[in-house]
Amino acid sequence: MSDPFEIIAAHKFSSCHRNEILTSGVVCGCFHCCQTFDSTAIVEWVDEDDSGVGQTALCPRCGIDSVISSCSGFPVTLDFLKEMRHYWFGDDSSDSPQGEQRAETTPLRFVPNASPSKRPASHKWALFVFIAVVATNIRLNLMGQFDILGIIVTIAGVAAFFSSLFFARSPRTYTLGMITLALVFVRSLQSLWFDIVAYRNGLFHAPQSTMLPFIIFAGCAVALLLWLFQAYTFGASSRQYYDLPPIAKKRSA
Numbered sequence: 249m250s251d252p253f254e255i256i257a258a259h260k261f262s263s264c265h266r267n268e269i270l271t272s273g274v275v276c277g278c279f280h281c282c283q284t285f286d287s288t289a290i291v292e293w294v295d296e297d298d299s300g301v302g303q304t305a306l307c308p309r310c311g312i313d314s315v316i317s318s319c320s321g322f323p324v325t326l327d328f329l330k331e332m333r334h335y336w337f338g339d340d341s342s343d344s345p346q347g348e349q350r351a352e353t354t355p356l357r358f359v360p361n362a363s364p365s366k367r368p369a370s371h372k373w374a375l376f377v378f379i380a381v382v383a384t385n386i387r388l389n390l391m392g393q394f395d396i397l398g399i400i401v402t403i404a405g406v407a408a409f410f411s412s413l414f415f416a417r418s419p420r421t422y423t424l425g426m427i428t429l430a431l432v433f434v435r436s437l438q439s440l441w442f443d444i445v446a447y448r449n450g451l452f453h454a455p456q457s458t459m460l461p462f463i464i465f466a467g468c469a470v471a472l473l474l475w476l477f478q479a480y481t482f483g484a485s486s487r488q489y490y491d492l493p494p495i496a497k498k499r500s501a
């Protein structure tokens with residue numbers, strides 16, 4: 249039995265290893281189908297770099313990106329591959345590791361640490377924003393400051409909040425959260441705009457000097473909301489949480 253740390257550490261060598269594999273022309277092994285092959289057998293690569301060259305090998309036998317090579321320093325033996333398979337794929341039907349029938353099953357793209365169950369930070373902050381916005385808008389409506397955007401934001405906030413609690417990982421929750429955060433952002437921008445206009449025209453009941461910090465604070469809140477929207481929508485950990493592919497980096501032409 250190998251050291252569990254070895255099994256975890258060896259996994260790091262299964263991605264972004266094009267140079268390591270190609271410069272050596274070594275024996276490679278796949279810890280999904282547990283077959284070994286020469287590095288020259290690899291034809292498909294994923295995880296393109298800026299110049300569009302895939303950096304992670306796909307197994308030529310089963311198509312999964314779970315290839316390690318002997319120059320990673322780890323043993324590319326059947327026993328080791330089986331242990332890695334057990335750890336990373338949680339499947340112990342290693343009686344037929346060389347089985348060709350495995351190769352015929354739909355090739356799944358194996359993503360390291362796929363489906364983390366921890367909520368990303370942006371998701372937690374979004375939950376907080378949903379509650380705060382709903383509370384604020386209900387209060388404003390009760391005070392008689394009734395407007396259609398306020399109602400929409402309140403309904404979206406309630407829906408997004410409960411959806412985040414009970415269907416946290418649904419793609420619909422992601423979409424709903426994104427729309428709600430965008431609405432909240434527009435709402436806060438609108439509110440900040442009104443405050444600035446009121447400030448400039450001296451429409452506040454309080455003296456202008458006491459209102460300035462309030463407006464600066466509101467401006468910071470708007471900036472934070474924009475940042476949160478960005479992290480929730482495009483952030484790698486948030487997208488991974490919803491099993492969405494990361495946003496591709498723009499290629500510098």
Ligand SMILES: [Zn+2]
Binds near residue numbers: 278280283310311312
């Ligand atoms: Zn394979």
